[in-house]
Amino acid sequence: MFMILGVPGPLLFGQVLLGLINGAFYAMLSLGLAVIFGMLNIINFAHGSFFMMGAFVSWMLLNYLGIGYFPSLILAPIIVGAIGILLEKTLISRLYKLDHLYGLLLTFGMSLVVNGLFRNYYGSSGMPYDIPGVLNGAQNLGFMYMPIYRGWVVVAALVVCLATWIAIEKTSLGARLRAATENAPMVQAFGVNVPRLVTLTFGGGVALAAFAGVLAAPIYSVNPNMGDNFINTVFAVVVIGGMGSIIGSVITGFGLGVIEGLTKVFYPQASATVVFLVMVIVLLARPRGLFGRMV
Amino acid sequence: MREGSEGRPAGGEAAMLEVAGLNAWYGESHILHGVDFSVNEGEVVTLLGRNGAGKTTTMKSIMGLVGRRAGSIRYRGQDLIGVAPNRIAHAGIGFCPEERAIFGSLSVTENLMLPPVVAPGGLDVETIYALFPNLRERASTAQATKLSGGEQQMLAIARILRTGAKLLLLDEPTEGLAPVIVQQIGRTIQEIKKRGFTVLLVEQNFRFAATVADRHYVMEHGRIIDMIPNAELPSRMEKLHEYLGV
Numbered sequence A: 001m002f003m004i005l006g007v008p009g010p011l012l013f014g015q016v017l018l019g020l021i022n023g024a025f026y027a028m029l030s031l032g033l034a035v036i037f038g039m040l041n042i043i044n045f046a047h048g049s050f051f052m053m054g055a056f057v058s059w060m061l062l063n064y065l066g067i068g069y070f071p072s073l074i075l076a077p078i079i080v081g082a083i084g085i086l087l088e089k090t091l092i093s094r095l096y097k098l099d100h101l102y103g104l105l106l107t108f109g110m111s112l113v114v115n116g117l118f119r120n121y122y123g124s125s126g127m128p129y130d131i132p133g134v135l136n137g138a139q140n141l142g143f144m145y146m147p148i149y150r151g152w153v154v155v156a157a158l159v160v161c162l163a164t165w166i167a168i169e170k171t172s173l174g175a176r177l178r179a180a181t182e183n184a185p186m187v188q189a190f191g192v193n194v195p196r197l198v199t200l201t202f203g204g205g206v207a208l209a210a211f212a213g214v215l216a217a218p219i220y221s222v223n224p225n226m227g228d229n230f231i232n233t234v235f236a237v238v239v240i241g242g243m244g245s246i247i248g249s250v251i252t253g254f255g256l257g258v259i260e261g262l263t264k265v266f267y268p269q270a271s272a273t274v275v276f277l278v279m280v281i282v283l284l285a286r287p288r289g290l291f292g293r294m295v
Numbered sequence B: 001m002r003e004g005s006e007g008r009p010a011g012g013e014a015a016m017l018e019v020a021g022l023n024a025w026y027g028e029s030h031i032l033h034g035v036d037f038s039v040n041e042g043e044v045v046t047l048l049g050r051n052g053a054g055k056t057t058t059m060k061s062i063m064g065l066v067g068r069r070a071g072s073i074r075y076r077g078q079d080l081i082g083v084a085p086n087r088i089a090h091a092g093i094g095f096c097p098e099e100r101a102i103f104g105s106l107s108v109t110e111n112l113m114l115p116p117v118v119a120p121g122g123l124d125v126e127t128i129y130a131l132f133p134n135l136r137e138r139a140s141t142a143q144a145t146k147l148s149g150g151e152q153q154m155l156a157i158a159r160i161l162r163t164g165a166k167l168l169l170l171d172e173p174t175e176g177l178a179p180v181i182v183q184q185i186g187r188t189i190q191e192i193k194k195r196g197f198t199v200l201l202v203e204q205n206f207r208f209a210a211t212v213a214d215r216h217y218v219m220e221h222g223r224i225i226d227m228i229p230n231a232e233l234p235s236r237m238e239k240l241h242e243y244l245g246v
């Protein structure tokens, strides 16, 4: 067996791949959080719950309606995004004139209620969701065996992050969104329906979380707490990347996933805390985060 | 919108914009105390007055950008009190604010194309570039706030010429700009007037205002205190100096 820095190659590559997978979820989740924060100025503590709902909705579609994985990749984000839009219109939109803290408290409360409801009906032990047939199996890459589904998750996450980046940076709708993030009243005075844009943005961020949830369903069991395991790290990613920065979220998400994976190989004791260590160092050196815009 | 209001000769029975008894508040502070004035189609009308008189607040009130407003703002017969800012823009009013509101996260072209078209009859991009050749040269600048102050002002005006809005509110477009840029903006206002736009202009510099405007309203402490037709400006210069404290 070949060795790299005193570590067996396959072990190293295996952990890097696991890190990339976790990073893919960090990237998609922090991207949605960043977009929502930029536009709505709220820290969406319910983001992990929307991720979990994405997984649950795809499980329900499969078990109650016989709708499989690939249609779920489209349907679950639409369904969960619609739920997000409903919550934004009925609850969150009432808080925009108040301090950040109220939005944080409301979404935190929403996540407790949603997670509690799912725990009540489905328990917390978790339910399996099978990898779809075509994505089953493993590919020999020469230096390691890669489970095909894991490669698919990384590719799908990259594609979705890239599509989100294009939508925000390269389209006229994205230009309106960026402008409204800077000065919403003025954009509205140009004739743009800003409240509707805000609602759509929230729905889009939520849909991204739900998409990540569908991708996660076959890897982690579908359970009411699955979002909680990610969300702490995701908040750290958003802070490190710079609140509201899109590219920052994506690069930091993948980067931290890999750093975590490498830490598992070289110093496993620190693997749970390394992200927060990075956060402290970055905040000391660059309080706005690595990619933060001036506010 | 009332039928036939368009094309009515200036000074006809209904003005394009009629503001009556307008009151406005920012939070608890009561800023406008019954503002009355009107603008006829095709006119260039200025609001003159000292700093803090309420000129900017009047424009923001027309756009629905103040905390609370009361009274009446009729645009082509439609009452705009209680209407959301985006609907006001779609009624056909374009706003170029005092702080210019150029967006730094947008390119020059994105800033130019940002306001949605609200009616037919706006200038096309080629005509806009002919009016402001600098903007053509700077079109690909990725961060519009990198433009000079004068270029940003041109962009802020150009942006609302595209949309088909027929009434333009320009808040101190010459503030802090070099004389040659002020002249260029003056020529632009004359040119857009020729093209049938109607302009409500806030100005500190009444010498500049006299070169472009048909009438002047003087504001003080949140009220209109006088109206001076441009032709009478020379004979009433002393009075105006008194109003403006210059």
Ligand SMILES: Nc1ncnc2c1ncn2[C@@H]1O[C@H](COP(=O)(O)OP(=O)(O)O)[C@@H](O)[C@H]1O
Pocket (backbone or CB within 6 Å): B026, B029, B031, B049, B050, B051, B052, B053, B054, B055, B056, B057, B058
């Ligand atoms: N956002 C605001 N909140 C509270 N007061 C304001 C605000 N903007 C302006 N004012 C006050 O309203 C008054 C009129 O201001 P403004 O309309 O900007 O005057 P002008 O444009 O004629 O210089 C001033 O006394 C100013 O201090």
Ligand SMILES: [Mg+2]
Pocket (backbone or CB within 6 Å): B055, B056, B057, B098
């Ligand atoms: Mg002003």
